Amino acid sequence: MRERYEHFIGGASVRPRAGRYLETRNPATGKRLAEIARGDEADVDAAVQAAGAAPIVEDRVIAEPKTLATAIRIGNPASWGLAKEALSDSSGWIDAVTDEEIVRGYRMLAREEGIFMEPASCATVAGLAKMVKAGKFESGSTLVLTLTGHGLKDPDTALESATRPVTVPARLDAVLAQLGL
Numbered sequence: 001m002r003e004r005y006e007h008f009i010g011g012a013s014v015r016p017r018a019g020r021y022l023e024t025r026n027p028a029t030g031k032r033l034a035e036i037a038r039g040d041e042a043d044v045d046a047a048v049q050a051a052g053a054a055p056i057v058e059d060r061v062i063a064e065p066k067t068l069a070t071a072i073r074i075g076n077p078a079s080w081g082l083a084k085e086a087l088s089d090s091s092g093w094i095d096a097v098t099d100e101e102i103v104r105g106y107r108m109l110a111r112e113e114g115i116f117m118e119p120a121s122c123a124t125v126a127g128l129a130k131m132v133k134a135g136k137f138e139s140g141s142t143l144v145l146t147l148t149g150h151g152l153k154d155p156d157t158a159l160e161s162a163t164r165p166v167t168v169p170a171r172l173d174a175v176l177a178q179l180g181l
Contacts, residue, residue: 004035038089048127050120054096056083068099068157071120071149093136101126107161109147116151116158 004021006013014037021035049057053065053073062075077083087094097105105125109115117125124145137143151158168174 005037007037038086048123048130049094049096050102050123051096051098056080056087057094057096067102067119069102069119069123070154071118072123095127095130097123097126097130101130103157103161105129106157110151115147117147118149118151118153119157120154121147121149 006015016037018038020038022038023035024033025031026033049055050065050067050069050072052067053062053069053075055062055065055075055077065073065075067073086092099119102119102122105128106117106119106122109117109122109125124147128143128145131137166178168178
C-alpha cells in the first residue's frame with residue numbers, strides 16, 4: 001500500500017500547497033494506513049449533503065432528516081466539527097441537492113457508465129452536476145468523485161427507479177426478435 005496520497009488535479013498527482021496531510025488509521029486496530037493530502041485555501045474542496053438532511057449547509061441540527069439517500073440521512077453528524085474545519089481550511093464550499101437531483105445522478109451513472117451506486121454516493125454526482133452548471137470549475141478541469149456505496153445497499157431505490165423489464169419466451173428466436181436481430 002502506498003504511504004502517501006496526493007491530490008489528483010489535471011491528470012497528475014499534486015502535493016497540497018500547504019504540504020499538510022491527514023493520517024488515516026484502521027478503526028479496528030489503530031494501525032496507520034496512509035497519509036492523505038489535506039487541502040487549504042489554495043486547494044479546492046467541495047461537499048454535498050441531501051437537501052432534507054443538510055445540517056452543515058443549514059448550520060443547524062435537523063431533528064427529522066428526510067432524504068431517500070439513507071446513508072446520509074443524518075441530522076446531527078458526529079464529524080460536524082471536522083467537516084466545518086476542512087471546509088474552512090480548504091476555502092471550499094458546501095451545498096445541498098434534492099432527492100430529484102440525486103435520482104438523476106443515480107440514473108445517469110447507471111445509464112451512461114454502467115455503475116450501480118446507492119443514492120448517498122449519487123449525491124456526489126448530483127452535486128457535481130449542480131456545481132458545473134453554476135460555473136464552479138474551469139473548463140477542462142479534471143475532477144475526482146468518491147463513490148463508496150454499491151447499489152445493493154439500497155435495493156428499494158433500484159426497484160422504484162427501474163422500468164419494468166420486458167419478458168420474452170425462453171426461446172432463442174424470441175430473444176433475437178426482441179433484440180431486433
